[in-house]
Amino acid sequence: MHALRVYARLLVAGVRRQSSYPLATLAGLVANATFGLLKTGILLAAVGSAGGTLAGYDVGTMSAYVWLSQGLLGSVNLWGGSDMMQRIRSGDVAIDFLRPVDVQGAAIATDVGKGLFALLPRGLPSVLIGVLAVGVTMPATPGPYVLGVFSVLVGITVSHALVYLLAVTGFWLVETRGVTVLYMSVSGLFAGLFTPVWLFPDWLRTAAEATPFPSMMMYPIDVLTGRVTGADAVGVVGVQLAWLAGVLLLGHVLTRAGRRTLEVQGG
Amino acid sequence: MIIETTGLTREFRVRDGLRRRTVRAVDDLSLAVEAGESVGYIGANGAGKSTTIKMLVGILVPTAGEVRTCGLRPVRDRRDLARRIGVVFGQRSQLWWDLPVRESFEILATIHGLPAGEARARTAELVELLEMDDFLATPVRQVSLGQRMRAEIAAALLHRPDLLILDEPTIGLDVLSKQRLREFLVAERREHGTTLLLTTHDMGDIERLCDRVLVVDHGRLAYDGTLDGLARTVGAQRVLVVDLATPADDLTGIPDATHVRSEGGGLRQHLAFDAESTTAARVLAAVSESAEVRDLSIEEPEIEDVVRRLYAASR
Ligand SMILES: Nc1ncnc2c1ncn2[C@@H]1O[C@H](COP(=O)(O)OP(=O)(O)OP(=O)(O)O)[C@@H](O)[C@H]1O
Ligand SMILES: [Mg+2]
Numbered sequence A: 001m002h003a004l005r006v007y008a009r010l011l012v013a014g015v016r017r018q019s020s021y022p023l024a025t026l027a028g029l030v031a032n033a034t035f036g037l038l039k040t041g042i043l044l045a046a047v048g049s050a051g052g053t054l055a056g057y058d059v060g061t062m063s064a065y066v067w068l069s070q071g072l073l074g075s076v077n078l079w080g081g082s083d084m085m086q087r088i089r090s091g092d093v094a095i096d097f098l099r100p101v102d103v104q105g106a107a108i109a110t111d112v113g114k115g116l117f118a119l120l121p122r123g124l125p126s127v128l129i130g131v132l133a134v135g136v137t138m139p140a141t142p143g144p145y146v147l148g149v150f151s152v153l154v155g156i157t158v159s160h161a162l163v164y165l166l167a168v169t170g171f172w173l174v175e176t177r178g179v180t181v182l183y184m185s186v187s188g189l190f191a192g193l194f195t196p197v198w199l200f201p202d203w204l205r206t207a208a209e210a211t212p213f214p215s216m217m218m219y220p221i222d223v224l225t226g227r228v229t230g231a232d233a234v235g236v237v238g239v240q241l242a243w244l245a246g247v248l249l250l251g252h253v254l255t256r257a258g259r260r261t262l263e264v265q266g267g
Numbered sequence B: 001m002i003i004e005t006t007g008l009t010r011e012f013r014v015r016d017g018l019r020r021r022t023v024r025a026v027d028d029l030s031l032a033v034e035a036g037e038s039v040g041y042i043g044a045n046g047a048g049k050s051t052t053i054k055m056l057v058g059i060l061v062p063t064a065g066e067v068r069t070c071g072l073r074p075v076r077d078r079r080d081l082a083r084r085i086g087v088v089f090g091q092r093s094q095l096w097w098d099l100p101v102r103e104s105f106e107i108l109a110t111i112h113g114l115p116a117g118e119a120r121a122r123t124a125e126l127v128e129l130l131e132m133d134d135f136l137a138t139p140v141r142q143v144s145l146g147q148r149m150r151a152e153i154a155a156a157l158l159h160r161p162d163l164l165i166l167d168e169p170t171i172g173l174d175v176l177s178k179q180r181l182r183e184f185l186v187a188e189r190r191e192h193g194t195t196l197l198l199t200t201h202d203m204g205d206i207e208r209l210c211d212r213v214l215v216v217d218h219g220r221l222a223y224d225g226t227l228d229g230l231a232r233t234v235g236a237q238r239v240l241v242v243d244l245a246t247p248a249d250d251l252t253g254i255p256d257a258t259h260v261r262s263e264g265g266g267l268r269q270h271l272a273f274d275a276e277s278t279t280a281a282r283v284l285a286a287v288s289e290s291a292e293v294r295d296l297s298i299e300e301p302e303i304e305d306v307v308r309r310l311y312a313a314s315r
Helices: A004-017 A022-049 A060-073 A083-090 A103-132 A143-171 A177-191 A202-209 A217-222 A230-261 B049-057 B080-082 B101-111 B116-129 B145-157 B173-191 B204-209 B226-232 B280-290 B301-315
Strands: B001-018 B019-033 B038-042 B064-069 B083-090 B161-169 B194-200 B211-217 B220-225 B238-244 B255-263 B267-271 B293-299
Touching: A004 A103, A022 A060, A022 A103, A060 A103, A060 A143, A060 A217, A083 A143, A103 A143, A103 A230, A143 A177, A143 A217, A177 A202, A217 A230, B001 B049, B001 B173, B019 B049, B019 B211, B019 B220, B019 B280, B038 B049, B038 B204, B049 B064, B049 B083, B049 B161, B049 B194, B064 B080, B064 B083, B064 B238, B080 B083, B083 B145, B116 B145, B116 B173, B145 B161, B145 B173, B173 B204, B194 B204, B211 B226, B220 B226, B226 B255, B226 B301, B238 B280, B267 B280, B267 B293, B280 B293
Parallel strands: B038 B194, B038 B211, B083 B161, B161 B194
Antiparallel strands: B001 B019, B001 B064, B211 B220, B238 B267, B238 B293, B255 B267
16 A cells, blocks of 8 residues: 555656656657658558558558557657666666665656656647547447556556666666667567557567567557457457566566665765 | 674775776774764775665675664665665765655655655754755756755655764865754754764764764774774874964964964964864964964864874874
8 A cells, every 4th residue: 555655656756757848748749740640641551552451450540550659659668768777877776775665666657657647748649630630530439448548558567667677687787778779679660669560471470479569559559449349358458467567577586686786886 | 783784894896907806895894883873984085985884774785794774684674774764875866856856855755654744744844954945846956066965864864764874965065054964963863863874074074963983994994983082093183274464484382283384475374283282262372472363264184184194003
């Protein structure tokens, strides 16, 4: 109970921190929209040349995919860097260990808070642009939205839990740029940022499904747009939760081990 | 015992050109501090002060030896210990950089599970005593160093810890800020009986705040006792600097004081004296008999100087 209140407070702190940088948020939105229009052009052309449906997408549902994925871009961490990575590098993580709170939980709660805040100034406007400028097809029943919002929440959390793993490699690696670049080179593709994972050739789709990346973006969009429904949708969220549990557990183990190797220099 | 170490040792492997070598930052250190004491932990740069503190609070795993803080094992019982100690590293911040100062206090109060009423009362108390009203709403990244330091100390004391550990809390502060901070710490200790362990390079901090001094040198305990005793052991001298109204010959005949040097053709003169055998006032009185003093200052012995003398004396 106490722990939950602490995480909730840190989540709010994340929201507040993000909201103190309105210009950066605006710049993010502009980039989102530009990139979204580009994606719309390419993917709707692909749907058109496939004769109106492509891998189950028509113009309306493909447009919904495009603008939801753009909307999530500010909330899901696809680039791999984090405050925690900086803090381990600088040694400030020592301060985190001086608090009566789980360091991993605290870091992820704060980052999820930042991600949730970004839904307002970046997520909603992106979707709105899609609705107004292009038109999207969304489910007419409430079910997909309820489960979809939860799925989005889990997706955002998976991404920050995964990025936390990259950060804690810093306990052993002097330079974490390598892992960040590696992450960045597969995260966007496998999360379904550029095209839906369902457009991939079989082998590539199978590879993507063997990673936690689709849980960050592709699956939440599938649930939210009603591409998967009912028991299937619950199953997809189950897969997300399983990835979340696995990634959190690994992060927990690495944090414990890493703490013993920590050698903070200076004051 | 609130702090107890036996044979505490910490080594680092460092790269030295192509070869690797081992640096022993803390070497077989055994010390004990009782609850309620106020201890200055001093030594030259690289002596091992910060490394010791990091082991006391559980950030750093010892290479060998035992350490108990508040009766707990710091690494294993980190979260329990965190509830009972407050720590400030002068060169790192525990505040949330991009949020207003007030919000850091709120977050910390939640983390420590303080009831809302108690959190509000304690924050108000600290805000008043540390005069933080002016910058409570300012983001931490925009406050001055002196303001931040006050906020750091408040953050460390919010949960009323039994033990307060300060690693160079006055670094970079001006004279007035130092003075205010010291007065606050004295009052806080009087009020709550908080145990204090403090590292500093400023002798003034030790003089005004600490009953007991530990000197560490090359990771080993070189002295444990009172500050007076330390001054007696090493014969550390204070220096009275006087600015005279008119240039005068070197003031060599002052009882219990020795003339160190003169500047500006005798306008400014430095007189060293032993705090054991005389006082600044007596030296000043003697100077005033032979010259008109316009201004004066007293230079405390440098900690580095004390340690160097101690080291020389022990050989
Ligand atoms: N993480 C580390 N890796 C390698 N060597 C280290 C590390 N931390 C400390 N040392 C070395 O250990 C010794 C003691 O350092 P420490 O920071 O404890 O000194 P200090 O007494 O706090 O000095 P200062 O007054 O400069 O703060 C130094 O020689 C330092 O270079
Ligand atoms: Mg130090």
